[in-house]
Amino acid sequence: KQEVTQIPAALSVPEGENLVLNCSFTDSAIYNLQWFRQDPGKGLTSLLLIQSSQREQTSGRLNASLDKSSGRSTLYIAASQPGDSATYLCAVETSGSRLTFGEGTQLTVNP
Amino acid sequence: DTGVSQDPRHKITKRGQNVTFRCDPISEHNRLYWYRQTLGQGPEFLTYFQNEAQLEKSRLLSDRFSAERPKGSFSTLEIQRTEQGDSAMYLCASSPWGSGRTNTEAFFGQGTRLTVV
Numbered sequence: 343k344q345e346v347t348q349i350p351a352a353l354s355v356p357e358g359e360n361l362v363l364n365c366s367f368t369d370s371a372i373y374n375l376q377w378f379r380q381d382p383g384k385g386l387t388s389l390l391l392i393q394s395s396q397r398e399q400t401s402g403r404l405n406a407s408l409d410k411s412s413g414r415s416t417l418y419i420a421a422s423q424p425g426d427s428a429t430y431l432c433a434v435e436t437s438g439s440r441l442t443f444g445e446g447t448q449l450t451v452n453p
Numbered sequence: 454d455t456g457v458s459q460d461p462r463h464k465i466t467k468r469g470q471n472v473t474f475r476c477d478p479i480s481e482h483n484r485l486y487w488y489r490q491t492l493g494q495g496p497e498f499l500t501y502f503q504n505e506a507q508l509e510k511s512r513l514l515s516d517r518f519s520a521e522r523p524k525g526s527f528s529t530l531e532i533q534r535t536e537q538g539d540s541a542m543y544l545c546a547s548s549p550w551g552s553g554r555t556n557t558e559a560f561f562g563q564g565t566r567l568t569v570v
Contacts (some may be wrong), residue, residue, distance in 0.1 A: 376558065376559060376560070383457075383566070384560045385563040433496075435559075441486075441488075441546075442497065444495050445493070445495045446495055
């Protein structure tokens, strides 16, 4: 059974800091890995998708890496802003069907 | 088409009542998923459809839950005889899927928040 773990559970940083969120998964036979952002009481917004054959993806200030063999992914956020405050969720897709999610990292960026 | 749409956004119901939620996926996406999320947890998979066929159901989907996607477009999720433990956010997602596709990025709706009192 696939299990996804995200560390840390919560993170508070001052504005402007670069930060790294971690995600690990137990079964390396994944189809892809996706990072999402969730604001309180809202749905999920897709940030980045990394296919199993890729090692990283970049979008603006976000960079996600994937090391499938070791079962790890990181989400790097450069020059953090208060508007980045949200919960960040990592999810892996196995066998091209369901997504298995971690419990998320709750990020607070202080002005 | 601006994304995945869910209706209603919020639903408060009394224990024992039936509720139905609707999801309209992105129009060209042939896969549709339902997830459930409780406070402080990541979403948990419930079921998914490819076109009108329901291909997989989680053990979380008890016999009080039923989902349909009759014409391969919108989907409904019905919960019969609701219990307080059913209180959660119900999320719908859609993605493209098919032979040769490499980008199966899932897009989520805003969710339906169910409160059973």
